[in-house]
Amino acid sequence: MEILLSFLVGALMAVGVYLMLRPHLIQFLIGFLVLGNAANLLIFTAGRLGSQFPPLVQPDGAVLEPYANPLPQALILTAIVIGFGLAAFGIVLFYRAQQALGTLNAEAILEAPEPAPAPSPVDEVREEVAQ
Amino acid sequence: MVVASIVAFVGALTAPWLHRWLGSTAGWALALLPLGLAVYFASLLPDVVEGQTLRHSLAWVPSLGVNFSFYLDGLSLLFALLITGIGTFIVIYSGGYLKGHPNLGRFYLVILLFMASMLGLVLADNVVTLFVMWELTSITSYLLIGFNHSEFRSRRAATQALLVTAGGGLALLAGLILLALMGGSLEISELLGQGQVLREHPLYLPALILVLLGAFTKSAQFPFHFWLPNAMEAPTPVSAYLHSATMVKAGVYLLARLQPALGGTEVWSSALMVFGLATLLTGATLTFRHTDLKRLLAYSTVAALGALVFLIGLVPLTDYYAAMGFATFLLAHSLYKGGLFMAAGAVDHEAGTRDINQLGGLFRVMPLTGVAVVLAALSLAGLPPVLGFIGKEVLYVAALQAAPAWMVGLAVLGFAAGAMLALLLVVPFFRGQPPQAVHEGPPSLWLGPLVLAGLGLLLGLFPGLYNPLADAVASAVKGKAVAYHLKLWPGFNLALLLSLLTVLLGVGLYFLYPRLQAWMAQEPIPGPENAYVALLRGLMRLAAGVERLLQSGSLRAYLVWTFGGLVGLVGLALFHGGVLLWPAGASSPKLEQVLLLALMLLGTIGALRLRSHLAMVVVLGIVGAGVALVFLLQNAPDLSITQFLVETLTAILIALVLLQIRNIGSVPRGRWLDKAVALGFGSLVTLLMLGVLAQPLELHLSQFFAQKSLPEGFGRNIVNVILVDFRGLDTFGEITVVGLAGLGVWALLKRRQREERP
Numbered sequence: 001m002e003i004l005l006s007f008l009v010g011a012l013m014a015v016g017v018y019l020m021l022r023p024h025l026i027q028f029l030i031g032f033l034v035l036g037n038a039a040n041l042l043i044f045t046a047g048r049l050g051s052q053f054p055p056l057v058q059p060d061g062a063v064l065e066p067y068a069n070p071l072p073q074a075l076i077l078t079a080i081v082i083g084f085g086l087a088a089f090g091i092v093l094f095y096r097a098q099q100a101l102g103t104l105n106a107e108a109i110l111e112a113p114e115p116a117p118a119p120s121p122v123d124e125v126r127e128e129v130a131q
Numbered sequence: 132m133v134v135a136s137i138v139a140f141v142g143a144l145t146a147p148w149l150h151r152w153l154g155s156t157a158g159w160a161l162a163l164l165p166l167g168l169a170v171y172f173a174s175l176l177p178d179v180v181e182g183q184t185l186r187h188s189l190a191w192v193p194s195l196g197v198n199f200s201f202y203l204d205g206l207s208l209l210f211a212l213l214i215t216g217i218g219t220f221i222v223i224y225s226g227g228y229l230k231g232h233p234n235l236g237r238f239y240l241v242i243l244l245f246m247a248s249m250l251g252l253v254l255a256d257n258v259v260t261l262f263v264m265w266e267l268t269s270i271t272s273y274l275l276i277g278f279n280h281s282e283f284r285s286r287r288a289a290t291q292a293l294l295v296t297a298g299g300g301l302a303l304l305a306g307l308i309l310l311a312l313m314g315g316s317l318e319i320s321e322l323l324g325q326g327q328v329l330r331e332h333p334l335y336l337p338a339l340i341l342v343l344l345g346a347f348t349k350s351a352q353f354p355f356h357f358w359l360p361n362a363m364e365a366p367t368p369v370s371a372y373l374h375s376a377t378m379v380k381a382g383v384y385l386l387a388r389l390q391p392a393l394g395g396t397e398v399w400s401s402a403l404m405v406f407g408l409a410t411l412l413t414g415a416t417l418t419f420r421h422t423d424l425k426r427l428l429a430y431s432t433v434a435a436l437g438a439l440v441f442l443i444g445l446v447p448l449t450d451y452y453a454a455m456g457f458a459t460f461l462l463a464h465s466l467y468k469g470g471l472f473m474a475a476g477a478v479d480h481e482a483g484t485r486d487i488n489q490l491g492g493l494f495r496v497m498p499l500t501g502v503a504v505v506l507a508a509l510s511l512a513g514l515p516p517v518l519g520f521i522g523k524e525v526l527y528v529a530a531l532q533a534a535p536a537w538m539v540g541l542a543v544l545g546f547a548a549g550a551m552l553a554l555l556l557v558v559p560f561f562r563g564q565p566p567q568a569v570h571e572g573p574p575s576l577w578l579g580p581l582v583l584a585g586l587g588l589l590l591g592l593f594p595g596l597y598n599p600l601a602d603a604v605a606s607a608v609k610g611k612a613v614a615y616h617l618k619l620w621p622g623f624n625l626a627l628l629l630s631l632l633t634v635l636l637g638v639g640l641y642f643l644y645p646r647l648q649a650w651m652a653q654e655p656i657p658g659p660e661n662a663y664v665a666l667l668r669g670l671m672r673l674a675a676g677v678e679r680l681l682q683s684g685s686l687r688a689y690l691v692w693t694f695g696g697l698v699g700l701v702g703l704a705l706f707h708g709g710v711l712l713w714p715a716g717a718s719s720p721k722l723e724q725v726l727l728l729a730l731m732l733l734g735t736i737g738a739l740r741l742r743s744h745l746a747m748v749v750v751l752g753i754v755g756a757g758v759a760l761v762f763l764l765q766n767a768p769d770l771s772i773t774q775f776l777v778e779t780l781t782a783i784l785i786a787l788v789l790l791q792i793r794n795i796g797s798v799p800r801g802r803w804l805d806k807a808v809a810l811g812f813g814s815l816v817t818l819l820m821l822g823v824l825a826q827p828l829e830l831h832l833s834q835f836f837a838q839k840s841l842p843e844g845f846g847r848n849i850v851n852v853i854l855v856d857f858r859g860l861d862t863f864g865e866i867t868v869v870g871l872a873g874l875g876v877w878a879l880l881k882r883r884q885r886e887e888r889p
Contacts, residue, residue: 001720005761006820008728010184014813015735017694019747021687021805028686033781034550037758042816044762044770045822047833052719054766056835057847063837070767071833074769074853078865083776085872087668088784092876095788104792106686 005045012038025104047072088115132201139472143243150236171214180599202256210253213376218246220579225368229378245271251378258307269296276365288364295358303345308791309338324849350382353409354659360429362743367476373717374432375469391610395447396860404442410437415548424475451613452529460522467510477576491563503580517591531808712825718769731757760862
């Protein structure tokens with residue numbers, strides 16, 4: 001199973017990198033998220049598979065063997081949540097970039113006219129809080 | 132000696148304060164520093180003349196054999212005396228020449244630092260100390276040449292001098308290290324005794340070439356001579372010092388110093404003689420192109436340096452004439468060149484021009500400078516009764532003894548140009564009318580030239596005064612004791628005839644000069660400087676090319692370089708390190724899981740082929756859901772739930788944004804390079820993973836968490852306990868990150884609303 005997963009992770013990594021190399025920033029983001037998923041799967045597989053039970057302690061204090069390795073799971077849980085934070089911020093950022101620059105093509109953005117300087121978001125948040 | 136060099140450096144550092152405190156008299160006060168050092172070195176004369184050598188050492192990095200060790204014999208003593216003695220007059224002269232200059236304090240600082248570095252260079256015994264001092268002279272001379280830093284030409288000349296000499300310095304470092312490895316010591320005094328070993332070592336030739344590169348660049352030998360005349364952009368005191376006693380003499384010093392160790396082979400003698408002669412002739416020829424006093428003197432320095440290198444090449448071939456000629460000609464040149472430069476500066480300072488065609492009748496208004504120039508010019512022309520005559524005589528005797536006739540003939544030609552130059556310099560003092568309102572400068576301007584030129588006359592009339600030190604210098608260069616009787620009048624011999632011929636040729640050239648000058652100055656002559664410029668341009672173009680390649684500003688290019696580089700480097704390490712392993716003892720696959728993996732792979736690739744933006748969201752959905760299912764099937768329920776939630780939310784978000792964006796554009800076809808990089812990276816990850824899986828698994832930490840979860844964390848879900856208890860701080864950081872991301876999203880969206888409101 002681990003060997004099969006090694007090949008699947010490799011394939012997903014390739015898909016992720018391929019999408020990241022597309023000129024469109026939405027595809028870049030999706031590629032990046034696919035890459036993240038593949039990385040999670042990599043860590044998971046490196047902790048070994050083939051368990052019979054989840055890592056739960058029975059009321060009597062014993063753990064049913066063979067249980068799944070809990071350490072990679074804890075690490076991955078953190079990674080998933082952080083990945084979501086990144087995804088959400090990236091999506092909104094690209095959405096705003098599209099509105100300001102009129103394109104999400106990474107090559108075209110280089111040539112896009114500079115948008116008028118706007119007050120920094122920090123100032124606006126500060127104002128908002130003051131109100 | 133150690134104390135002397137420390138005093139020189141520390142003294143230099145006080146210069147700016149002294150200047151501020153003393154004002155215009157600071158030059159005289161600061162001259163006490165080199166004067167004191169000169170007196171100290173003069174006090175060592177009796178010992179050194181008797182053949183003693185002094186050595187002092189201060190541990191620096193003893194474990195590597197690197198020491199601040201200093202060594203004094205005849206050769207280093209002559210140089211030390213020249214550096215401090217001429218330095219004294221240079222400092223006095225600077226006070227008059229640069230009077231009122233806003234940066235005079237800084238000038239004193241740098242020129243005294245330069246003097247201290249030069250002093251350290253000629254005294255150093257350890258090759259590392261020598262190299263450090265060598266580079267210090269390069270750096271301080273850079274600051275001196277570029278002293279008028281608001282001028283473009285100054286900056287360019289300074290950079291050129293620095294690049295050429297410091298580049299040669301790097302070659303020298305490699306050469307010195309090779310020598311140290313071959314001879315088994317970092318101390319030059321010990322290497323000198325290893326001559327036999329060094330010359331027979333297979334690395335002799337590479338080491339020699341590297342050392343010669345260092346010395347030739349520093350001493351402006353052909354084809355590196357071009358930086359020296361350009362360095363004329365420096366204020367005159369700097370030129371006078373650089374040309375007479377320091378900097379350009381450093382390479383000559385190094386060659387003379389290493390002569391006993393490296394000399395004696397055919398390649399040594401022929402390389403030095405050929406390049407020396409080529410430099411002599413280059414300097415002599417280029418003299419004809421100029422009418423500017425300083426430029427003329429600069430090319431005559433190039434010629435003199437060539438003569439000195441030629442002499443060092445002759446040393447092993449003659450019994451003692453060449454060594455003696457070196458000792459005499461070196462001193463004579465330093466004295467007359469220092470004097471002539473300072474006099475030229477004085478003329479420029481008072482008359483406002485350095486063009487020999489516009490100067491005239493100066494002797495009447497500047498008699499003291501005039502006397503100095505006449506005496507120094509006699510030395511330059513090699514006429515009796517001054518030291519330059521003796522130097523040139525001994526040189527001719529040495530050349531006649533060992534050099535082929537054609538070389539002697541070329542040397543005579545080179546010196547004839549010197550005689551012509553002497554005439555060119557003297558004539559403006561006597562012929563024609565003086566420019567309006569020109570008068571003798573203050574004592575600080577004529578003292579130095581007069582004393583230096585007078586010394587040349589004194590030593591020419593009484594060569595016995597210099598004879599003991601000259602013997603010591605020649606012994607150091609020759610590598611064994613030399614005793615030779617210096618005479619002003621050697622009697623009639625072939626060398627005297629050659630001298631006569633030189634002077635006659637010089638006078639002839641003088642009458643040809645106006646026509647030759649007009650002809651040669653017409654068009655630029657291609658020289659090695661063009662190669663230097665081309666090299667610099669090429670370097671800049673290369674840098675620009677690399678920048679365009681790596682820093683293109685294109686996201687895709689960056690990613691290709693990053694991933695491609697990763698694949699290349701890690702892949703190389705994988706194949707070389709032999710970590711291509713196949714894991715044993717992996718768990719056996721179950722049918723439903725295999726089906727799941729196949730579904731993920733096929734679904735992803737299928738969706739990719741659709742080439743629509745929404746299909747890309749489908750790719751993300753398939754991968755996300757598939758991974759969640761793998762988690763579920765492999766007993767990781769927490770991960771599975773979280774993954775499902777997150778993937779669903781992400782997919783919805785992206786789809787919403789895609790719907791909002793109107794002119795989204797089409798999905799272009801993938802390029803083969805992208806595919807290759809992606810496939811390469813995927814394969815690399817698979818190989819790495821297989822390698823990781825082949826290693827035994829360390830379960831210590833996992834078992835610890837499983838055992839302590841209930842008794843110490845009071846929770847039965849081990850994963851949750853790890854997150855909120857054992858690694859709680861990590862989780863806190865994670866929450867912070869997500870919170871900040873949320874704030875960012877809010878700020879971005881808020882701003883949009885505000886823009887739309889008014």
